[in-house]
Amino acid sequence: MKSGSGSQKIKEGGLHEDVYVPFDLNNPVEKALFRKLGSVVSDDRSKLKEWGAHCWRVALLTTLTAIALGRPMDQAVDYGVAAYLHDLGKFDPEIAHLFRLMRKLTPEEKAQADKHSYLGALKARRIYGDNYEPRKLRLIITGHLTHHIHYGGGWLNEISTSLLYQESGPKFLQGKNIPRIGRIIHVADSFDSMVRKRHYKTGFMSVEESCAELRKHAGDSFDPSIVETFIQILPKFVQREQEELLRQAELEYRPA
Numbered sequence: 001m002k003s004g005s006g007s008q009k010i011k012e013g014g015l016h017e018d019v020y021v022p023f024d025l026n027n028p029v030e031k032a033l034f035r036k037l038g039s040v041v042s043d044d045r046s047k048l049k050e051w052g053a054h055c056w057r058v059a060l061l062t063t064l065t066a067i068a069l070g071r072p073m074d075q076a077v078d079y080g081v082a083a084y085l086h087d088l089g090k091f092d093p094e095i096a097h098l099f100r101l102m103r104k105l106t107p108e109e110k111a112q113a114d115k116h117s118y119l120g121a122l123k124a125r126r127i128y129g130d131n132y133e134p135r136k137l138r139l140i141i142t143g144h145l146t147h148h149i150h151y152g153g154g155w156l157n158e159i160s161t162s163l164l165y166q167e168s169g170p171k172f173l174q175g176k177n178i179p180r181i182g183r184i185i186h187v188a189d190s191f192d193s194m195v196r197k198r199h200y201k202t203g204f205m206s207v208e209e210s211c212a213e214l215r216k217h218a219g220d221s222f223d224p225s226i227v228e229t230f231i232q233i234l235p236k237f238v239q240r241e242q243e244e245l246l247r248q249a250e251l252e253y254r255p256a
């Protein structure tokens with residue numbers, strides 16, 4: 001299942017759509033990610049707040065999942081940066097208007113919107129090509145190109161294949177052949193879209209329903225082992241988000 005699709009129902013128990021979950025700065029991994037993101041976030045966040053908060057959460061969820069999967073700290077942080085940037089292509093002038101529409105896209109519009117994967121990869125190469133070491137830039141580009149590939153199998157189009165493998169395409173990817181960064185972002189991104197209201201949809205699922213949806217599609221859309229690891233790290237994340245919302249509410253209503 002792709003992010004933002006599926007049987008969304010209005011339910012109590014979804015999560016707030018616009019909250020920047022604070023990083024735990026006592027945790028060395030999260031502190032490193034927080035610092036690293038500081039160098040890449042500013043422009044995107046101010047452009048469109050909803051996407052900014054979404055990308056922030058997907059970055060944290062991806063990093064926590066990567067650590068729980070046994071990735072070394074440096075790599076988990078790099079995964080988080082790649083995850084933060086996964087929606088960069090949605091700001092491309094050619095297609096940006098589609099992501100501001102307050103309705104479901106037509107099939108033709110959807111085909112256009114799907115270009116955000118490689119448009120984002122090209123943009124990342126332009127923006128970060130000079131400042132990032134090639135291995136890290138490759139991870140960012142890989143995250144862009146593969147975060148919508150289904151575990152059961154999916155195609156990279158010709159442009160994506162040439163960007164990722166320097167081969168003429170298209171190329172079919174399936175299961176563990178899909179790069180790990182893409183498999184993790186796919187789960188984190190889909191969860192975050194299911195569980196929240198967004199400007200283009202009114203319904204959303206509860207945390208429990210979203211986890212059930214991830215499990216239901218494990219094996220066809222999602223990597224089953226990543227789904228289970230993701231569901232294990234989730235309670236702490238949800239708790240932190242709720243604590244942050246309470247803290248913000250208290251600040252708002254504190255008497256002068």
Ligand SMILES: [Fe+2]
Nearest residue numbers: 086087147148
């Ligand atoms: Fe995407």
Ligand SMILES: [Fe+2]
Nearest residue numbers: 003054087189
């Ligand atoms: Fe996303």
